[in-house]
Amino acid sequence: MFDIFGYHFMQNALMAGLLASVACGIIGAYVVSKKIVFISGGIAHASFGGIGLGYFLGISPVLGATGFGLLSAIAMGLTTRKTKLPEDTVIGILWAAGMALGAIFIGLTPGYTTDLFSYLFGNILTVPDSELLLILILDVVILGVVALLYKEFLAVSFDEEYSTVIGMPTEKIYLTMLCLIALTIVVMIRVVGIIMVIALLTIPASLARQFTHNMKKMMALSVLFSIIFTFTGLMLSYWLDLASGATIIITGVVIFALVIAIRKLISSRGLPSKKM
Amino acid sequence: MTKEKEIVKFKGVWAYYNHHPALQDINFSIHEKDFLGIIGPNGGGKTTLLKIILCLLKPRRGTVTVLGKDPCESRSQIGYVPQKSYFDKNFPIDVWQATLMGLYNQTGLFRRYSRGDKKKAEEALERVSMLEYRNRQIGELSGGQQKRVFIARALASDPKLLLLDEPMESVDPKVQGELYSLLKELQQEMAIVLVSHDITAISIYVDEIACLNQTLVYHGTKEISDEVLEDTYQCPIHLIAHGTVPHRVLKEHL
Numbered sequence: 001m002f003d004i005f006g007y008h009f010m011q012n013a014l015m016a017g018l019l020a021s022v023a024c025g026i027i028g029a030y031v032v033s034k035k036i037v038f039i040s041g042g043i044a045h046a047s048f049g050g051i052g053l054g055y056f057l058g059i060s061p062v063l064g065a066t067g068f069g070l071l072s073a074i075a076m077g078l079t080t081r082k083t084k085l086p087e088d089t090v091i092g093i094l095w096a097a098g099m100a101l102g103a104i105f106i107g108l109t110p111g112y113t114t115d116l117f118s119y120l121f122g123n124i125l126t127v128p129d130s131e132l133l134l135i136l137i138l139d140v141v142i143l144g145v146v147a148l149l150y151k152e153f154l155a156v157s158f159d160e161e162y163s164t165v166i167g168m169p170t171e172k173i174y175l176t177m178l179c180l181i182a183l184t185i186v187v188m189i190r191v192v193g194i195i196m197v198i199a200l201l202t203i204p205a206s207l208a209r210q211f212t213h214n215m216k217k218m219m220a221l222s223v224l225f226s227i228i229f230t231f232t233g234l235m236l237s238y239w240l241d242l243a244s245g246a247t248i249i250i251t252g253v254v255i256f257a258l259v260i261a262i263r264k265l266i267s268s269r270g271l272p273s274k275k276m
Numbered sequence: 277m278t279k280e281k282e283i284v285k286f287k288g289v290w291a292y293y294n295h296h297p298a299l300q301d302i303n304f305s306i307h308e309k310d311f312l313g314i315i316g317p318n319g320g321g322k323t324t325l326l327k328i329i330l331c332l333l334k335p336r337r338g339t340v341t342v343l344g345k346d347p348c349e350s351r352s353q354i355g356y357v358p359q360k361s362y363f364d365k366n367f368p369i370d371v372w373q374a375t376l377m378g379l380y381n382q383t384g385l386f387r388r389y390s391r392g393d394k395k396k397a398e399e400a401l402e403r404v405s406m407l408e409y410r411n412r413q414i415g416e417l418s419g420g421q422q423k424r425v426f427i428a429r430a431l432a433s434d435p436k437l438l439l440l441d442e443p444m445e446s447v448d449p450k451v452q453g454e455l456y457s458l459l460k461e462l463q464q465e466m467a468i469v470l471v472s473h474d475i476t477a478i479s480i481y482v483d484e485i486a487c488l489n490q491t492l493v494y495h496g497t498k499e500i501s502d503e504v505l506e507d508t509y510q511c512p513i514h515l516i517a518h519g520t521v522p523h524r525v526l527k528e529h530l
Binding site for chain 1: 330331332351352356358362363364366367368369370373374376377378380381383385386388389413429
């Protein structure tokens with residue numbers, strides 16, 4: 001039954017799942033705590049423009065998505081801060097603009113775009129070695145920046161007004177955080193695809209928040225939950241012959257719903273809910 | 277007795293907000309160990325005044341000095357306690373981490389908090405009697421306790437000036453009394469300025485009062501007239517004292 005682990009594609013899939021979980025567990029903790037889920041969804045969808053551009057230029061679509069994702073992260077961050085437009089309006093516009101550009105680029109590209117579907121919905125079973133290396137590099141970058149700016153990220157997420165008052169460059173820190181979200185999205189494209197990225201940024205972190213109010217513990221738990229979802233989903237999709245990305249997400253949603261329901265049941269019976 | 281050191285000085289300061297004058301020709305000084313209450317209606321320029329002291333806004337005209345220097349150079353010497361409402365009660369942060377934030381200016385970008393920083397945060401929490409709550413999530417505390425933690429955060433950097441924005445808002449009278457006696461203790465070591473739109477929030481512990489509505493009427497004494505208040509608020513004001521916080525009795529202006 002565990003013979004499948006002998007296959008190279010399965011080893012790559014597990015490795016990609018593990019590396020993606022590290023990034024999305026850590027960054028997801030900020031996304032959930034700072035309540036920037038919608039802006040993260042916007043960055044994810046806008047980076048589809050980069051996938052299209054990659055096809056059009058004949059370069060790696062993942063590379064295109066990296067550039068496009070970073071660009072749209074900065075564009076969203078700056079437009080929401082510098083103009084008086086409502087934040088959700090700006091996000092909605094850039095979200096659709098990125099996707100539209102992607103569609104146009106793909107339309108302009110001659111020939112058949114073979115694995116377009118896997119960028120949108122993920123296909124963890126087809127991760128090539130080269131992409132695994134890219135994911136590893138991005139993981140190192142994400143971890144390095146979070147380690148360097150841990151106290152700044154925490155301060156800006158918790159109380160941006162106070163952070164500005166005490167002289168922190170809050171806007172630059174916020175933009176850096178959005179760029180890390182963009183990189184995390186790139187890391188996860190193969191695992192769950194652009195459309196469903198937002199689920200892995202929110203479900204593990206939000207579940208982790210149920211058990212702790214300490215940011216570092218929340219990150220660690222969130223990584224752990226993400227690994228559990230990815231591995232369980234991957235196995236289920238293999239055995240049941242279902243789409244891997246979607247199965248990973250549904251696994252997460254079901255576990256999340258169960259945990260919330262059980263905790264609700266326990267607390268309504270008057271038992272104290274213990275927190276770390 | 278030697279003259280007390282000047283902590284803040286405004287000289288002929290004008291500031292504008294969306295082309296409307298927010299502050300007109302403001303002149304006043306705050307000295308060492310002063311306890312000043314600035315009251316005035318919403319939109320009267322209180323926030324603008326605070327922003328100028330905190331180096332978030334430059335005045336259009338006039339000069340402002342904080343500890344004899346430009347406000348931006350003295351920023352690390354000011355402790356700031358913001359209005360209550362701006363944070364998420366569910367945010368995953370405990371009292372300890374929230375207090376450490378106040379040391380950012382000492383620690384600096386990219387750096388980790390040092391052992392000395394942690395000692396200062398510990399002392400600050402001790403002073404506001406909140407050290408035993410250091411591992412509690414911030415939203416689990418009562419309003420008064422949260423206020424204490426934010427005062428500790430401001431105290432962690434050993435400020436010479438403590439600025440409090442609407443500190444008594446949505447805090448019940450009993451807790452207000454406790455907070456005032458805490459501030460009174462702190463006054464031994466620093467100047468304190470509190471800003472409020474609520475005249476009943478200024479207790480007898482406040483030594484001096486200034487009324488701010490674009491222009492500033494400064495009362496170096498412990499009294500304030502109805503007339504000045506009416507001028508400031510532009511509507512009749514009745515002074516009501518209630519709860520356990522002792523309020524000053526205001527005399528007629530001659």
